[in-house]
Amino acid sequence: MTTTPTSGTSSLKTYREAINDALRQEMRRDPTVIILGEEVSGGAGCAGQDDAYGGVFGVTKGLMPEFGRERVIDTPISESAIIGAAAGAANNGLRPVAELMFFDFIGVCFDQIFNQAAKFRYMFGGKARTPMVIRGTVGAGWRAGAQHSNMLHPVVTHIPGLKVVMPSNAYDAKGLLIQAIRDDDPVLFLEHKIMYDLKCEVPDEPYTIPFGEAAFPRQGTDVTIVAISNMVTRAIEAADLLAKEGISCDVIDPRTVSPLDEESILESVEVTGRLVIVDEAHERCSLAADISSIVAEKGFSSLRAPIRKVTAPHAPVPFSPVLEDAYVPSVDRIVNAVRDVLGA
Amino acid sequence: MPYQPEFLLRVYRTMKTIRIFEERCIKEFEGGNIPGFVHASNGQEAIAVAACIDLTYKDIIGSTHRGHGHCIAKGCDVIGMMKEIMGKATGLCKGKGGSMHIADFDKGMIGANAIVGGGPPLCNGAALGAKTRGTKDIAMSFSGDGSANQGTVLEALNFAAVLKLPHVFIFENNGYGEGTSANYALGCDSLAERNGAFGMPSEYVDGTDFFATYEACQRAIQRARQGEGPSSIEAETVRFDGHFIGDPQLYRGKNEIADAKVNRDCLTLFRNRVLAESWLQAPDMDAIDEEVELLIASAVQEGLNAPDPDPAIDLMADVYCSY
Numbered sequence: 280m281t282t283t284p285t286s287g288t289s290s291l292k293t294y295r296e297a298i299n300d301a302l303r304q305e306m307r308r309d310p311t312v313i314i315l316g317e318e319v320s321g322g323a324g325c326a327g328q329d330d331a332y333g334g335v336f337g338v339t340k341g342l343m344p345e346f347g348r349e350r351v352i353d354t355p356i357s358e359s360a361i362i363g364a365a366a367g368a369a370n371n372g373l374r375p376v377a378e379l380m381f382f383d384f385i386g387v388c389f390d391q392i393f394n395q396a397a398k399f400r401y402m403f404g405g406k407a408r409t410p411m412v413i414r415g416t417v418g419a420g421w422r423a424g425a426q427h428s429n430m431l432h433p434v435v436t437h438i439p440g441l442k443v444v445m446p447s448n449a450y451d452a453k454g455l456l457i458q459a460i461r462d463d464d465p466v467l468f469l470e471h472k473i474m475y476d477l478k479c480e481v482p483d484e485p486y487t488i489p490f491g492e493a494a495f496p497r498q499g500t501d502v503t504i505v506a507i508s509n510m511v512t513r514a515i516e517a518a519d520l521l522a523k524e525g526i527s528c529d530v531i532d533p534r535t536v537s538p539l540d541e542e543s544i545l546e547s548v549e550v551t552g553r554l555v556i557v558d559e560a561h562e563r564c565s566l567a568a569d570i571s572s573i574v575a576e577k578g579f580s581s582l583r584a585p586i587r588k589v590t591a592p593h594a595p596v597p598f599s600p601v602l603e604d605a606y607v608p609s610v611d612r613i614v615n616a617v618r619d620v621l622g623a
Numbered sequence: 624m625p626y627q628p629e630f631l632l633r634v635y636r637t638m639k640t641i642r643i644f645e646e647r648c649i650k651e652f653e654g655g656n657i658p659g660f661v662h663a664s665n666g667q668e669a670i671a672v673a674a675c676i677d678l679t680y681k682d683i684i685g686s687t688h689r690g691h692g693h694c695i696a697k698g699c700d701v702i703g704m705m706k707e708i709m710g711k712a713t714g715l716c717k718g719k720g721g722s723m724h725i726a727d728f729d730k731g732m733i734g735a736n737a738i739v740g741g742g743p744p745l746c747n748g749a750a751l752g753a754k755t756r757g758t759k760d761i762a763m764s765f766s767g768d769g770s771a772n773q774g775t776v777l778e779a780l781n782f783a784a785v786l787k788l789p790h791v792f793i794f795e796n797n798g799y800g801e802g803t804s805a806n807y808a809l810g811c812d813s814l815a816e817r818n819g820a821f822g823m824p825s826e827y828v829d830g831t832d833f834f835a836t837y838e839a840c841q842r843a844i845q846r847a848r849q850g851e852g853p854s855s856i857e858a859e860t861v862r863f864d865g866h867f868i869g870d871p872q873l874y875r876g877k878n879e880i881a882d883a884k885v886n887r888d889c890l891t892l893f894r895n896r897v898l899a900e901s902w903l904q905a906p907d908m909d910a911i912d913e914e915v916e917l918l919i920a921s922a923v924q925e926g927l928n929a930p931d932p933d934p935a936i937d938l939m940a941d942v943y944c945s946y
């Protein structure tokens with residue numbers, strides 16, 4: 280159950296502010312929570328202003344002035360060392376939140392994630408605890424080119440021992456990040472960089488959202504749309520357009536892709552008999568393929584049409600704005616896929 | 624005269640081309656004509672030119688996210704570059720790369736790199752290619768002071784030393800990795816010394832001094848060509864603009880950039896030196912200034928006029944496997 284405070288104030292907060300809120304409140308509550316990464320404060324050793332960046336997207340701004348450089352640690356550009364230090368510290372009494380400025384940089388530190396941190400609890404016979412969070416930005420849309428725009432959640436979702444969280448709005452971001460920090464296992468917290476300025480009503484008090492519980496931003500009976508991360512916004516837009524034509528979509532946002540709320544997806548498909556999955560990652564060996572296979576296996580008798588996946592093409596993210604816009608799944612493509620499964 | 628006038632004019636023209644190219648990139652970015660992340664190298668021109676001016680197209684360079692200067696110094700076409708940076712179909716990489724991924728294999732430029740530390744291991748491979756095939760070609764990688772701390776770079780240094788590869792490692796120390804000072808992020812007092820500990824000749828130079836940098840590069844390049852293995856050069860320099868264009872640069876000292884523009888501008892220092900030594904005449908350099916302005920203005924115009932890629936064709940062109 281979500282532990283939303285029943286009383287207390289709330290305010291419109293951006294996705295960025297909601298994440299900052301979660302970090303600040305957890306750091307106040309628990310002195311073992313630390314942050315480490317590149318430019319998480321910024322200005323280290325410089326003549327000018329301290330806390331010059333607060334993360335290149337401004338997410339950790341203000342935390343170093345409150346908690347000091349001992350707890351908000353600007354690191355050298357050494358991702359393996361950052362992630363290894365976070366994992367080792369997690370085994371040794373801290374709850375580190377490591378930041379990969381762009382999650383694309385798992386390329387240079389993947390061993391520390393998948394072959395080290397992910398395996399400790401199991402491989403050491405249940406004796407190790409690795410309460411760490413890796414925050415990283417994902418996704419296209421910033422014209423940042425092929426090496427800074429990847430959606431690599433399928434890669435990490437494949438690994439046993441990693442929890443993978445992909446909040447699609449500010450409210451979820453705060454509750455899920457607090458949950459992630461309190462979790463005793465490695466959690467990858469993937470922030471879509473397109474969403475940082477999106478606002479919604481967010482409680483001011485701390486609250487948690489459990490992993491493996493989907494959200495239902497639109498309810499409907501004709502077609503199930505499962506959408507991930509930034510694609511939730513587009514799926515909602517598509518659902519609202521289709522609603523005007525009398526097509527009723529059940530939009531499911533899994534919120535965490537590992538663990539995955541299979542049950543909610545299967546229950547929805549039982550009603551609708553039709554499934555469209557929207558994900559900005561490529562299709563092969565992806566989350567979309569995974570959800571599709573789960574439903575084909577466990578919900579086959581409910582299906583009244585072939586499952587449709589709306590994903591990025593099997594190509595790196597191109598730089599040119601016209602190509603990048605064609606690359607990212609559009610509202611149009613979602614609408615067409617829904618029509619398609621309805622035979623409309 | 625230790626340097627031929629033609630050589631010095633070529634050096635000046637190349638440095639000036641980089642300077643004006645970067646200044647126009649900043650302007651065009653601010654005007655909304657360039658999308659994405661752009662890292663300008665104005666202030667650092669002397670190093671790119673000193674390192675690349677005597678290389679052939681068979682010599683390979685690998686660059687960084689701050690790569691425009693290296694591209695220009697290695698002979699990449701500035702019009703093709705500008706089109707690429709603007710994301711146009713006729714850009715050097717057909718608009719698919721952008722500023723952080725410009726490459727021109729015909730010119731021996733195997734890519735800017737948006738991954739810090741991505742280049743040096745690749746340049747080891749280029750050097751291994753030259754060594755194994757028995758050519759006298761060399762490879763040269765560019766890294767920053769921040770990049771110097773990336774594991775891939777440290778591995779590449781040792782690997783090059785062990786295999787005695789013809790690889791010149793250039794480290795441009797502009798004092799910052801994003802908004803973090805080099806002094807903070809380097810655990811040692813001297814990067815040059817640390818690199819030397821990998822088992823290769825390693826020098827420190829003032830990277831705002833074209834001549835000092837050129838001479839250090841010559842020594843390293845000669846060693847590489849003669850089969851004597853890798854070298855490292857740390858060249859200290861100044862970044863005139865932000866980490867990226869649009870960076871508010873709150874972390875920089877009050878008059879730091881203004882002072883550097885007066886006292887440590889490598890172009891001014893070059894000009895003063897060649898005039899003081901009577902190696903070149905001012906009018907010859909002024910003429911170059913004008914030509915370069917025109918060239919870059921036409922590059923911008925051609926960039927703006929160039930067609931966008933066509934998603935129906937270009938989005939899925941050059942993928943290895945199609946689904």
Ligand SMILES: Cc1ncc(C[n+]2csc(CCOP(=O)(O)OP(=O)(O)O)c2C)c(N)n1
Pocket residue numbers: 317356358380384387687688689737738739740766767768769770771797799800801866
């Ligand atoms: C693996 C990786 N980590 C971090 C970054 C983000 N980043 C891009 S440039 C940069 C600073 C690089 O500093 P330096 O090597 O000194 O080069 P400079 O920007 O000064 O030219 C950082 C941290 C990246 N692109 N790749």
Ligand SMILES: [Mg+2]
Pocket residue numbers: 767768769795796797798799800801
């Ligand atoms: Mg630097």
